[in-house]
Structure formats: C-alpha cells, structure tokens
Amino acid sequence: MIDMEYKLFTTQFCHKCPAMKEFMSGQDKVAGSIIDASTPEGLAEAQKHSVTGVPTVVFLDDGEEKHRCTSKEEVEGVLANL
Secondary structure: OOOOEEEEEEOOOOOOHHHHHHHHHHOOOOEEEEEEOOOHHHHHHHHHOOOOOOOEEEEEEOOEEEEEEOOHHHHHHHHHOO
C-alpha cells in the first residue's frame, strides 16, 4: 500500500459517478474516501480542493495534491505509475 490517499468527489445526480465509485472501491493500491459534494460538508471539502465537476479523484501525498483525474482511464494511468 502506498502512503498516498485519494478523495473521490461525487454527487447523487451524477450518472458517471457510480462507475467511478465502484472502480475506486475495487482498487487496492491507494486508500481513500468518497465525498458527496451535494452535501454542505462535501461541498465545503470540494471547494477546499477547487473541485468544480464530478466525478473527480484527487490524489494527495501528505495533504498535498499530486494528481487530479476525471476519468477512469486517467486514474488507471496514475495507479499504474505508483
């Protein structure tokens, strides 16, 4: 397991989010969390990371953003290089 973590930002209205949630939950290289940006708390977290669209996966290392992905293909590329 890598020291890096991810935050997956989703909303309940997003049609692409369920597939990204399933993919991120199924991978085992990086631990992380799924954040519902349609809640007040989730929206605040999304704003903190300048997330303006969903699904967005932000990879953090010691709290510092290292990668940002909006598609499964981009995430696969990041995970392949860890």
